Amino acid sequence: MQLFSRTYLKIFATFFRIGVFTFGGGFSMIPLIKREIVDNHHWVSMEEFMEIIAVGQSAPGAVAVNTATFVGYKMAKYKGALAAILGVSLPSFLIILAIATFLLRFFNTPLLAAFFKGAAGAIVALLAQVSFVIGKRTLKGKLSFILTGVALVGLLWLRLHPLLVILMCAILGLWLGGGTKTSSGISLNLKDKGM
Amino acid sequence: MLLNLFLTFLKIGLFAYGGGYAMIPLIQHEMVTSNSWLAMSEFLQIITVAEMTPGPIAINLATFTGYKLAGFLGSLVSTIGVTLPSFCIVLILVKTFLWVRENPKIKGLLVGLRSAVLALIISAAVSIGKTAFIDFKVIGIALACFVILLWLDLHPAIVIVIGGGAGILLLLG
Numbered sequence: 001m002q003l004f005s006r007t008y009l010k011i012f013a014t015f016f017r018i019g020v021f022t023f024g025g026g027f028s029m030i031p032l033i034k035r036e037i038v039d040n041h042h043w044v045s046m047e048e049f050m051e052i053i054a055v056g057q058s059a060p061g062a063v064a065v066n067t068a069t070f071v072g073y074k075m076a077k078y079k080g081a082l083a084a085i086l087g088v089s090l091p092s093f094l095i096i097l098a099i100a101t102f103l104l105r106f107f108n109t110p111l112l113a114a115f116f117k118g119a120a121g122a123i124v125a126l127l128a129q130v131s132f133v134i135g136k137r138t139l140k141g142k143l144s145f146i147l148t149g150v151a152l153v154g155l156l157w158l159r160l161h162p163l164l165v166i167l168m169c170a171i172l173g174l175w176l177g178g179g180t181k182t183s184s185g186i187s188l189n190l191k192d193k194g195m
Numbered sequence: 196m197l198l199n200l201f202l203t204f205l206k207i208g209l210f211a212y213g214g215g216y217a218m219i220p221l222i223q224h225e226m227v228t229s230n231s232w233l234a235m236s237e238f239l240q241i242i243t244v245a246e247m248t249p250g251p252i253a254i255n256l257a258t259f260t261g262y263k264l265a266g267f268l269g270s271l272v273s274t275i276g277v278t279l280p281s282f283c284i285v286l287i288l289v290k291t292f293l294w295v296r297e298n299p300k301i302k303g304l305l306v307g308l309r310s311a312v313l314a315l316i317i318s319a320a321v322s323i324g325k326t327a328f329i330d331f332k333v334i335g336i337a338l339a340c341f342v343i344l345l346w347l348d349l350h351p352a353i354v355i356v357i358g359g360g361a362g363i364l365l366l367l368g
Contacts, residue, residue: 023352061281062253069285092250096258118362119243120327125340127320151314173307
């Protein structure tokens with residue numbers, strides 16, 4: 001029992017460290033996660049790590065949280081997954097709470113207001129660059145171009161609800177990209193669970 | 196309000212394929228466009244802080260938005276809401292992953308999801324740009340940051356600080 005609780009603590013501490021030292025989220029967290037769990041702890045092999053990242057991107061939600069869940073589960077089943085999620089989320093949670101509690105009232109001072117206005121420009125640039133990077137990876141083949149185009153028209157001109165656009169693209173992708181496989185019963189079953 | 200926040204972030208966590216950036220347009224729609232819980236300027240402040248602080252952007256966004264709307268408990272339920280779908284779905288995928296990856300139907304589904312997310316992020320850039328570009332100085336800052344990102348591949352948090360610093364220099368007073 002002692003040994004088990006030490007495992008949970010170790011998983012928690014490792015992901016806590018990852019949560020504290022990675023800025024920018026998502027893909028910028030991957031190198032540090034690799035260093036901790038592949039190089040330092042040898043919890044998973046490099047091949048397994050690539051698989052984990054692939055799952056992290058196939059599931060919705062934060063890539064870091066998904067990776068933490070997967071690694072934690074591999075190490076120590078459900079409780080391991082829980083320890084990893086708590087570890088990776090807690091630093092964010094505490095730091096944001098501190099900022100919101102102590103600094104929120106200064107946000108509208110002229111200095112910070114000017115900072116936020118400039119930063120907003122940087123955010124637009126960041127989103128444009130992320131679109132660029134994701135676009136390069138996503139836009140492969142006719143289907144992805146058509147679906148992205150349809151989604152853009154739906155979002156920008158028709159002002160459809162984002163969730164409606166996501167569902168629409170998912171269904172179109174499932175329908176048009178599914179090839180000729182007819183055993184759709186299993187796929188649908190999985191879709192229910194996976195969505 | 197707490198239940199509302201929890202359900203909203205559960206929904207956001209469930210549909211945000213591609214992590215934090217995919218979450219920005221969804222949060223924008225739920226909080227700014229359809230519910231008017233946040234002003235666009237407040238939303239931009241939240242993104243700025245989420246980018247500059249460590250940890251997953253999704254968690255930062257959920258915690259901050261939750262706190263602004265309903266204090267400590269708000270931040271707690273939002274964070275749990277946004278992580279719960281990840282937790283459940285990854286645990287399902289752990290067991291079915293190889294089969295899932297090889298299934299052509301699922302491949303089509305993932306192409307659909309990724310295309311939608313790409314379009315969502317582009318539309319977020321457009322709609323945030325409409326609010327953020329209050330004058331030519333901000334447009335200049337955005338262009339400069341874009342060039343820096345493409346050529347130097349600097350870290351997002353640093354680019355935000357550069358943008359904010361330029362804002363102080365150019366827009367103050």
